[in-house]
Amino acid sequence: MLTNRQIKLINSLHSKKGRVENQLFLVEGEKAVLELIQSSIQIEFIVTSEHFAAKYEQSFSPIELYIEDEDLIQKLSTLVSNSFGFAVVSMSPFQFTLQYKEQITVVLDGIRDPGNLGTIIRICDWYGIKQIALSHDCTDIFNPKVIAASMGSFSRVKFEYVDLKNLFESNSHLPVLGALLNGDDIHQVIFPGECFLVFGNESNGIRPENIPYITQKVTIPRYGEAESLNVGISTAIFLDNLRRG
Numbered sequence: 001m002l003t004n005r006q007i008k009l010i011n012s013l014h015s016k017k018g019r020v021e022n023q024l025f026l027v028e029g030e031k032a033v034l035e036l037i038q039s040s041i042q043i044e045f046i047v048t049s050e051h052f053a054a055k056y057e058q059s060f061s062p063i064e065l066y067i068e069d070e071d072l073i074q075k076l077s078t079l080v081s082n083s084f085g086f087a088v089v090s091m092s093p094f095q096f097t098l099q100y101k102e103q104i105t106v107v108l109d110g111i112r113d114p115g116n117l118g119t120i121i122r123i124c125d126w127y128g129i130k131q132i133a134l135s136h137d138c139t140d141i142f143n144p145k146v147i148a149a150s151m152g153s154f155s156r157v158k159f160e161y162v163d164l165k166n167l168f169e170s171n172s173h174l175p176v177l178g179a180l181l182n183g184d185d186i187h188q189v190i191f192p193g194e195c196f197l198v199f200g201n202e203s204n205g206i207r208p209e210n211i212p213y214i215t216q217k218v219t220i221p222r223y224g225e226a227e228s229l230n231v232g233i234s235t236a237i238f239l240d241n242l243r244r245g
Helices: 004-012 016-022 030-037 051-056 072-075 113-124 144-150 164-172 208-213 231-244
Strands: 026-027 044-049 065-067 086-090 104-109 131-135 157-164 176-185 195-200 216-219
Touching: 004 016, 004 044, 004 072, 004 086, 004 176, 026 030, 026 144, 030 044, 030 072, 044 072, 044 164, 072 086, 072 131, 104 164, 104 231, 113 131, 113 144, 113 231, 131 164, 157 164, 164 208, 176 208, 176 231
Parallel strands: 044 065, 104 131, 104 195, 131 157, 176 195, 176 216
Antiparallel strands: 026 086, 044 086
């Protein structure tokens, strides 16, 4: 059974401050935890119910395991419904310094919604994009909602929080394509083999101070009456057109 100290630790991981102080984060739900077990990522311990402990006995065997009743699991979880449990995971394998040569890098400018960030990570994984650069004010990638929305893809896509001005100025030889409303029709764009693809904040788009670094503005043309597109959908459309090319 979990000790009071462990319960306090788990509850602390619901906040960014607790995650940073302990260098740990939560991975919640059956599918996400089982996929995590298959990776090389360090799992500190797993909390699950008696039913799932028996069901996945072989998978869990090398990992420290705590069996608790579903009421406590749900109380400790951030998910609306979680009868399976969760893993407490080390952040140590996630200290990346990205390299931009011969890479397509998705760059996120002020993405605040955890669901959007998790979806973008999952989309990048689907299209084989290996890395994401995030402005410092993007939401925390270890937020449980981001981890849940990424559906396991967080373990396969590298990321780094960076100063975007320094990023663009230090890599001025690379093309920078920005998702903007007044750009070239995406269906006519030839995407380069190495570049930055920049997506802006859900409400305000790419910040004005970053627009001068964009070497090609790209627009998804509108054929109907919708006011805007979700940033995750925009990312998927960009990456699909990139892969077609």
